[in-house]
Amino acid sequence: MREKLESLKREAEEKIRAASDPEGLKELRVKYLGKKGEITSVLRGMKDLSPEERPVVGALANEVRNRLEEWIRAKESELEEARLQARLKRETVDVTLPGQPRPLGGVHPLNAVIEQIEDIFVGMGFEVAEGPEVETDYYNFEALNLPKDHPARDMQDSFYITPELLLRTQTSPVQVRSMQSKEGKVPVKIICPGKVYRRDDDDATHSHQFTQVEGLVVDRGIAMSELHGTLLAFAEQMFGEKLESRLRPSYFPFTEPSVEMDISCVQCGGSGCRMCKYSGWIEILGAGMVHPRVLERGGYDSERYTGFAFGMGPERIALLKYGIDDIRQFYTNDLRFLRQFQSV
Amino acid sequence: MLVSYQWLNQYVDLNGVTPEKLAEELTRGGIEVDVIHPLDQGVENVVTGVVKKVEPHPGADRLRVCTVDAGKEEPLNIVCGAPNVAEGQTVAVALPGARLPGGVKIKKTKLRGVPSEGMICSAQELGMPEKLLPKEQQEGILVLPAETGVGEDAKAVLGLEDVVLELDLTPNRSDCLSMWGVAYEVAALLDREVHLPVTEERMPVGKTKPVDVVLDAEEDCPFYATQVVEGIRLGESPRWMQNRLLAAGIRPINNVVDITNYVMLEYGQPLHAFDYDQVEDGEIVVRRGGTGETVTTLDGVTRACDDRTLLITDGTKPIGIAGVMGGENSEVKEGTTTVLIESAYFAPESIRRTARRLGLRSEASTRFEKGVDPERVIPALTRAVELMVQLAGGKVASPVTAERMGEIEDVIVELRHNRLTGVLGVQVEEKAVLDVFRRLRFPTEVNDGVYRVQVPSRRPDISIEVDLIEEVARLYGYDRIPTTLPWGQQSPGALTPEQRLRRVIRHSLRDAGFHEVINYSLTSPDRLRELEPVLYKEARPIRISMPMSDERKVLRTSLVPQLLETAEYNVHRREEGVSVFELARVFVTEEKKLTRQPEERWALAGLVTGATSPHWQKRNGAPDFFTVKGMLEWLFERLGVNGISFEAAQPEGYHPGRTARIKQDGRVIGVLGQVHPKTASAHDLDDTYVFELDLEPVTEAALNRVIRYETLPKHPDTTRDLALVVDEGIPVGELEKTIHSAGGELLQSVSLFDVFTGEQIGEGKKSVAFSLRYQAGDRTLTDEEVAEVHQNVIQRLEEKHGAVLRK
Numbered sequence A: 001m002r003e004k005l006e007s008l009k010r011e012a013e014e015k016i017r018a019a020s021d022p023e024g025l026k027e028l029r030v031k032y033l034g035k036k037g038e039i040t041s042v043l044r045g046m047k048d049l050s051p052e053e054r055p056v057v058g059a060l061a062n063e064v065r066n067r068l069e070e071w072i073r074a075k076e077s078e079l080e081e082a083r084l085q086a087r088l089k090r091e092t093v094d095v096t097l098p099g100q101p102r103p104l105g106g107v108h109p110l111n112a113v114i115e116q117i118e119d120i121f122v123g124m125g126f127e128v129a130e131g132p133e134v135e136t137d138y139y140n141f142e143a144l145n146l147p148k149d150h151p152a153r154d155m156q157d158s159f160y161i162t163p164e165l166l167l168r169t170q171t172s173p174v175q176v177r178s179m180q181s182k183e184g185k186v187p188v189k190i191i192c193p194g195k196v197y198r199r200d201d202d203d204a205t206h207s208h209q210f211t212q213v214e215g216l217v218v219d220r221g222i223a224m225s226e227l228h229g230t231l232l233a234f235a236e237q238m239f240g241e242k243l244e245s246r247l248r249p250s251y252f253p254f255t256e257p258s259v260e261m262d263i264s265c266v267q268c269g270g271s272g273c274r275m276c277k278y279s280g281w282i283e284i285l286g287a288g289m290v291h292p293r294v295l296e297r298g299g300y301d302s303e304r305y306t307g308f309a310f311g312m313g314p315e316r317i318a319l320l321k322y323g324i325d326d327i328r329q330f331y332t333n334d335l336r337f338l339r340q341f342q343s344v
Numbered sequence B: 001m002l003v004s005y006q007w008l009n010q011y012v013d014l015n016g017v018t019p020e021k022l023a024e025e026l027t028r029g030g031i032e033v034d035v036i037h038p039l040d041q042g043v044e045n046v047v048t049g050v051v052k053k054v055e056p057h058p059g060a061d062r063l064r065v066c067t068v069d070a071g072k073e074e075p076l077n078i079v080c081g082a083p084n085v086a087e088g089q090t091v092a093v094a095l096p097g098a099r100l101p102g103g104v105k106i107k108k109t110k111l112r113g114v115p116s117e118g119m120i121c122s123a124q125e126l127g128m129p130e131k132l133l134p135k136e137q138q139e140g141i142l143v144l145p146a147e148t149g150v151g152e153d154a155k156a157v158l159g160l161e162d163v164v165l166e167l168d169l170t171p172n173r174s175d176c177l178s179m180w181g182v183a184y185e186v187a188a189l190l191d192r193e194v195h196l197p198v199t200e201e202r203m204p205v206g207k208t209k210p211v212d213v214v215l216d217a218e219e220d221c222p223f224y225a226t227q228v229v230e231g232i233r234l235g236e237s238p239r240w241m242q243n244r245l246l247a248a249g250i251r252p253i254n255n256v257v258d259i260t261n262y263v264m265l266e267y268g269q270p271l272h273a274f275d276y277d278q279v280e281d282g283e284i285v286v287r288r289g290g291t292g293e294t295v296t297t298l299d300g301v302t303r304a305c306d307d308r309t310l311l312i313t314d315g316t317k318p319i320g321i322a323g324v325m326g327g328e329n330s331e332v333k334e335g336t337t338t339v340l341i342e343s344a345y346f347a348p349e350s351i352r353r354t355a356r357r358l359g360l361r362s363e364a365s366t367r368f369e370k371g372v373d374p375e376r377v378i379p380a381l382t383r384a385v386e387l388m389v390q391l392a393g394g395k396v397a398s399p400v401t402a403e404r405m406g407e408i409e410d411v412i413v414e415l416r417h418n419r420l421t422g423v424l425g426v427q428v429e430e431k432a433v434l435d436v437f438r439r440l441r442f443p444t445e446v447n448d449g450v451y452r453v454q455v456p457s458r459r460p461d462i463s464i465e466v467d468l469i470e471e472v473a474r475l476y477g478y479d480r481i482p483t484t485l486p487w488g489q490q491s492p493g494a495l496t497p498e499q500r501l502r503r504v505i506r507h508s509l510r511d512a513g514f515h516e517v518i519n520y521s522l523t524s525p526d527r528l529r530e531l532e533p534v535l536y537k538e539a540r541p542i543r544i545s546m547p548m549s550d551e552r553k554v555l556r557t558s559l560v561p562q563l564l565e566t567a568e569y570n571v572h573r574r575e576e577g578v579s580v581f582e583l584a585r586v587f588v589t590e591e592k593k594l595t596r597q598p599e600e601r602w603a604l605a606g607l608v609t610g611a612t613s614p615h616w617q618k619r620n621g622a623p624d625f626f627t628v629k630g631m632l633e634w635l636f637e638r639l640g641v642n643g644i645s646f647e648a649a650q651p652e653g654y655h656p657g658r659t660a661r662i663k664q665d666g667r668v669i670g671v672l673g674q675v676h677p678k679t680a681s682a683h684d685l686d687d688t689y690v691f692e693l694d695l696e697p698v699t700e701a702a703l704n705r706v707i708r709y710e711t712l713p714k715h716p717d718t719t720r721d722l723a724l725v726v727d728e729g730i731p732v733g734e735l736e737k738t739i740h741s742a743g744g745e746l747l748q749s750v751s752l753f754d755v756f757t758g759e760q761i762g763e764g765k766k767s768v769a770f771s772l773r774y775q776a777g778d779r780t781l782t783d784e785e786v787a788e789v790h791q792n793v794i795q796r797l798e799e800k801h802g803a804v805l806r807k
């Protein structure tokens, strides 16, 4: 019996070593170690042995069983590992192939610019106000010191709907509306972004519809130096660098003194280039101290309060920031154009 | 306003101030110089000469061979093609080696075999503005006055050694519509003296042609002055005057008209000359027109008056429209020997209204509209009369006859020093302020920190304190105003919740792969009609009263129609897939004729067409109804908007089987659907899905959502699947509603996981499978409890929808 066990052990060792897949190995386990397996059948013959031999053979049989068990387990993990390796090999991909694209959208560059303007002014304590796009002649013109026969009305031919209603030509009507809704409380610190409309033929530099951002600050003791400081702080955040600025006198019926603000050219830094027409300066907005008559119309005593107002064009800022050369691009909605601002 | 540098130099010494520097100073002072035009565009070696002989060219019918004395030792032989060349003319000759504008070089050459030693120039060839030249000069050579010398530099003779500054005047600075005004401004900016010509020379005044002036419309014309000059010899005005007119952009006509224009440029006071012989009885009556009355103006057009048209009449007939254009019947023309010169102050509103109504804008009306200086009415008249005597051989035939209502009052404006420094935010010294007023030539006194400033009538833009603050600021220098930040009571800045939400929506759609677009608010009614409205069905698109084009006629009531255009545009540019959205206002009114502001409602619309993103692994399927519906549901969930349902709808322009009204708690808030294939193909689009939402209820629901912590469930849930066969036409949404109501509190969620039709189900039937999750917050549900509720669900489905349970 001893020989039989030994030869069983040898035979099994060989077969286990030769096993090439887990299924074969499973069969071997059943064949040798199963309830009806060969070791069991050898053990079954134990009853014919002498009582002295029994424990010896029993121990041997146990040892063989343990060895076989051990070999099978070792082989199992070997085969498992081989299978895993094969799988990993099989699963190898060309990592340079393109990834599954996620559709990428984008906000419109004009709105992206407006959001940046809003964020900068909100950071400086401004609220964002809104007003109607179909405006009354009163708020659009008269309340802003532009009576019906005022020559400055020529500057902006308008889309009238009725003699009293028109598409607003500027976001400035929100000035008086905001003051009125504040009912005399200070400080008034608002900006108002929005669409405006003028009777212009659409070309590279004109659009019958465009956007503006109006701003208004009213409080006690507001001076022009604060207008200058606030707008320079804005420009530096907008264009992300240290800038020079200058004020030039200008004219708006609803502010006085009125100014236009230039900043050092964001492209050449002031040395002169095509963008700044070799002047080193770029005009970015119009502004001024709120005209006393406008303050009064808004319900503020112009002796006690002063204020400044400004207006800027997001189109112009986007043109400057991104080097866009045709204002119509903003309204054509060509995806090839819009995609260029996906990451804004 | 076009300003000649040389002319200005006569009034203000510009020594050391180049045109560029002058432009810079003006611009920094608030008068923007748009362009600097050098009149000399590189002309060199062009001299005056006299045509001695003109002979035919042996080889060409249209060419002539001229002998020209240009002051050289030998006369020059020049071949000339101009039809107007004639013997005895004084002309401009480009000598061999001469340069003309545009880099043209003149050489000795042969033209059809005949040698030509230079060129006789046209005005255009010398760079003079074509549109201002008389017709014969546009077509032929420039003929100079006979008294011009020979061999002189043509540039000097033609005033080309000058530079013109083009001023872009703001409406308040009408004072700079005259050379005098510009001179005052420049003198103030540079702090230099002003030297204006004075007309104090006493001319002999005759009384042979008296005039009577009657003002019948004082409000429109409070001041009218006139004087008559006789013995006029009509002809060309002198070259120097023509040169100045040309530099100012005004076409020379004849000496009388040129003088009126010249004086207008000097003083800013428009003048008009009438042929005195056409003025009956020497009477001028200024009155308003009558309806039905007509005037034929100088340009030969007969114009209808209304009762607010201000007319100049001779008591019998109109002879001109005041301030706008003279009448043809009284025009100064060949044969005129006596002229009546008008110098007046017309009310700006009156002129503005008439000029606008007639569509006639002239140099004169522009000035009257802005208000001329009443103090210059008489001086300008006197100046013109003087020039007519000097340059047109006239004799004064009447005294100045003036009618004037009211007196011109001195304008005194006070300025408080502390107000000035308060508004500017800079400590200006009193001395500096006084210096500004001295430079402006505003007589000023100061007392106790208050300046009393006498504002001359030439500056009608200054009438209140802040006007003076501006004057001080701009002359003191804006660059001396420091930069500070507002101090005092601070305010927390913020977007409103609505504004923030609109951003979240836009950013969410961006992240879902949509591109944001901006279309015009104005569109065409036809475009709006392409898709039947689901929202604002009663809205009437608002019409613009004078649209610029058919495409931009009405305010949009929906954003979707233009998205179709956007998609079409991009598909035509080879875009495979288009996913776009717009968030904007639509304009809603039910009024036929607008009497009040319409409602402006925020709307959100989107469009999806074509494959979204093709990939090498598999082509992404084109989107379908459920792609877009899923995106919307995702958005609603993102915003926390509940109670949304979709209900089949068949609006026109949409696919009748793939369109839904979107409802929120029973109220229609939007539409989602496939664009009807016919409509889509009209735009060259394949399957196209669109949606539009009224943002107001969405915003309201989103802002009212309550976010409150709930303890996590402690007891396990139980899931039961449910497969039913129902009639194909029953919407799954209805089944879900029934399940929810039958499932009661214990039913936590229902999810559909299978829908199919097929033979094994039967004709006209479909199989629908749901997974139902039951759970209670306070206990673990027993099998019996779940079975009871689930059975109830099944029973209700059977009763209500005839559903049959699939086993």
Ligand SMILES: [Zn+2]
Pocket (backbone or CB within 6 Å): A265, A266, A267, A268, A269, A270, A271, A272, A273, A274, A275, A276, A277, A278, A280, A281
């Ligand atoms: Zn530059």
